[in-house]
Amino acid sequence: MRVAVSGASGLIGAALAESLAGDGHEVVRLVRRAARRAGEVGWDPFGEVGALTGVDAVVHLAGAGIGERRWTSAYKREIYDSRVRGTATLASALARMGEPPRVFVSGSAVGFYGDAGERVLTEDDPAGGDFLARVCRDWEGAAGAAADAGIRTVRIRTGLVVSSRGGAFGRMLPLFRLGLGGPLGGGRQYWSLISLADEVAAIRHVIDTPAVSGPVNLVCPDPVTNREVTASLGRALHRPAVLPVPGPALRLALGEFARTGVLASQRVVPKRLLASGFTFAHPDHQDVIRQATHRV
Template structure:
């Protein structure tokens, strides 16, 4: 297969490219700079430009680009960057694939379980409505921006990803050094649910989506058994053989993180109903397997 990607320099994008190349697939990586070779093509999401030559003959497009949600404090300017990087980029890609004479069979758009907002103890699957707040509103607009591709008859999937367990980036990339240093602990009261997925399963799920024609619309990419932050903290301590007594009180988190603290302390008990129904088998369904896989 020939697969075009955005966001190929990120944690998930890099791993996906490695996986595809290992199995003999060709990739075209869309970049914002001048292309360095035939495996790259130019795009400018803010300007709405996507080089159509990079999309010619591709079987699938996996669109993962977007500014990191936890990379900076949520100033008004950075909240605009979070939204624009997702909505403008998705709109540009969707219009570009819709305009092709021979469009790809599938467009997989990155999304997030932030769509559901704070669900407390209530388990939710893809049939649940959007939550309220900044991140749910971003996810709603992000997914809506793919409308041109759907209108053109292209199978469009929204991969609503949870917390990816990986040592090389994302939330867990920041947690591992703290726990190794013996200063890891629960966040707030620790009762909030964390819906996680190992990096290996994230990549396998994205490839499963590409290869499964029956899948369209939202698909949750989370392990089947969400756990509380307190349970995740205990698992990290067991595996790393470190104490986990340094709890971070909610007021301290709000002082340090500002508005973003509300989402860190919020609870999301998200289930991967559509993945399981489509026959996907998790390699690391539990938190301990996921953590060990990341450390390996």
């Protein structure tokens, strides 16, 4: 199988490309710079996309980092455009192909649901109203050209990917290793986790399962509160995890991202993923955390 992956240098994309290549599949890495090694193809997310002839599947994960910089007006526009415009360009290019790929897997996130408190969320629930929810809603809509052209299109709503290799969780680990971690805000907000291994396996599952299309939540079946996550992380690392970070301090340090990202509550379950026959290697939050910290 020949699979094109955008965002192949990111945490998820790199792991996915490694997994596919390890099983003998050909991976075309779409990169936003000049190609430097075999298998890479330089591409402009706002321009034409070439070199996709003969591709069986496209996995689109590219986008500006959500939590890496403070959200100025300019950076919010970059977050939005890098996802929505980039996805629309790629979906339109795929739709115009004489022999398009059989499946287009387009990234999204559980931020789609906004802050939903304690309500359990499935793919049938509507979008929220905050900035991240609007980004995710329009991001998913931008894949419509591919779906309209008859390409099976899967919109993966990913939760917090737990890995020591990077991402938001990877940035938290050093503090917890030093015994400086603790609940964020009141700690009552729900976080929906998934291990990096299960994230990759789930993406490969939706590629290989013809019955799967539309939105699919990529989270483990055990959403828990931030307080429970930090307590489990402390136990896994044999470190105290009792130093809370007050909500006002987070909002001062992180601005709008604190409210719509860190402090938002999203109690998401993988209804469609489980119904399609997927089996989690790490089905509960303690398994998810242990697999990321077992070397410590």
